[in-house]
Amino acid sequence: MLGTILHAPGDVRCVHLPEPEILAPTDAIIRLSASCVCGSDLWPYRGLQDIGAPMAMGHEYCGVVLEIGAAVKNVKVGDFVVGSFVLSDNSCPHCKHGFQSSCEQRAFMTGAQAQIARIPLADGTLVATPTHPDEDLIPSLLAVSDVLGTGWYAADAARVQAGSTVVVVGDGAVGLMGVLAAKQKGAERIIIMSRHKTRQDLALDYGATDIVSERGDDGVTRIKALTQRIGADAVLECVGTQQSMTQALQVARPGSMIGYVGVPHGVQFDGANLFFTQVGMLGGPAPVRRFLPHLMDLVLSRKINPGKVFDLELPLQDVAEGYKAMDERRAIKTLLRV
């Protein structure tokens, strides 16, 4: 089968690999319906995260179950399934509290930029659809696996409510999904910080009410003006740099929450500053499993269309171009036909 290996920074290749096999009785094997490239894949691609040995890439997935281990009960061969990018047993205390991304057995999915993939902890990780979905829904169901689930978690962690004024920091695919999530949760005003026309357009399509293209102090000034100097009720931080986190803190009103889902790279917080800013924070890898049933329903009933975030579609063979286009910001997010 074909699969994707990152050999070194900038060197990602679609290659022939042995088909994955059941290794544990809790595994399932799925044939992917589609795959995609994540913003977080760019960290090692750009050399900003050490990989050591060559690494099988891809953690977003949906597809049809080919085989299950002896212990798997919740999905069966032939089911169409979507799973979280975080593997979880969905039964440990952290899972029961809705934080499956901190499962006691937590592991992160790899090897999903491929035709076939092994899904460990299948019972706790996968959710099947009632029937096989229409083909045109595949991109949106794929999006649920991580990018939508992560944007949704940002809004959830930031406690977006009906009537909220929300600021989204970051116009990558996750930020755009954050806009969609805020809209679904009834936010009245959704301000996205974005400097790119195509992303601005998609943000408006997903429900953004205001675009702020300025950054730094100018961006803060604009947002303060848009919010009658109060700041936002909820901030979705979808980047993970010191600059983006500082922006988030500066536009959040006292007592608000920042939901931060961009993996922090080199970010430090000063305790006294956080204290007197009086802004709350909750972040981490998204517990997508908690949201899967609801988000799959929203997609299957065509109430949301997160799949529009894929603005480049390539065959798996051209995965290298898929990474390159995202790295150069020519594409928001690349869908890979497998």
Next chain:
Amino acid sequence: MLGTILHAPGDVRCVHLPEPEILAPTDAIIRLSASCVCGSDLWPYRGLQDIGAPMAMGHEYCGVVLEIGAAVKNVKVGDFVVGSFVLSDNSCPHCKHGFQSSCEQRAFMTGAQAQIARIPLADGTLVATPTHPDEDLIPSLLAVSDVLGTGWYAADAARVQAGSTVVVVGDGAVGLMGVLAAKQKGAERIIIMSRHKTRQDLALDYGATDIVSERGDDGVTRIKALTQRIGADAVLECVGTQQSMTQALQVARPGSMIGYVGVPHGVQFDGANLFFTQVGMLGGPAPVRRFLPHLMDLVLSRKINPGKVFDLELPLQDVAEGYKAMDERRAIKTLLRV
């Protein structure tokens, strides 16, 4: 009148001062019914916070209104009032969101370790009792002004709910009030980290179910054992050092909240560590004004007795001994008779 001045680290004195006067039409003048020493007063007393010039001390207060400015409408001469240690207008957007401690006009009370004090922003800061309270309730009403209000905020920010497992880091007066607050909010299990017998006893009296006297890794191990390795649903951080904050992070389960009310001194957070720990945080100076009516009701109806936290009572003249006893941990909290 008599009042308290900190001249230099370790040098705090009760001295004769001119009586405060109305300076702005929004001011009120009150005769204090009692005053007290706060744990935060020890930071400058210990030389850990630069004061520059000699400083009028004291920010916790309750008493009878002697005079009001022309614009004051909510309290009248003769009223018994309690106020927050943070002065606020209680009408700006942040106040309306319940974060009066980040009021656009925020200022911190000073000069309350005295017989008479000026209260700026009286309408937004003070709450009057229906009638003058019984004398024995004065310590508890005084406690509402800061120490109880702050412990309450820690529990509120940490989202303590009925059935919660709560850890309180810090057995100072605020930590003990955190225990009381957690109990009132219906926490099922309240674990306090404490190594001092008198504080342990008071914690048990206020509703603590478990005492952990170990610190560092041993303390974390104990708490993990007490919580079936899960960690706490809510953590109240009531100290403000790197060590105490690290303890708080280590005993909080993923998805839980830390309410941190100890003013951070030299505390730093690593973004990536916070992210993967997946613990939420909300802190800051307590918006006591939000809680005043409810907490005053609880005291006046004798449902709670926060005044027991005062285990040393001295005349104002002996304020220096009051500081010294707290500094040397001979006293939890000193009440000053004025």
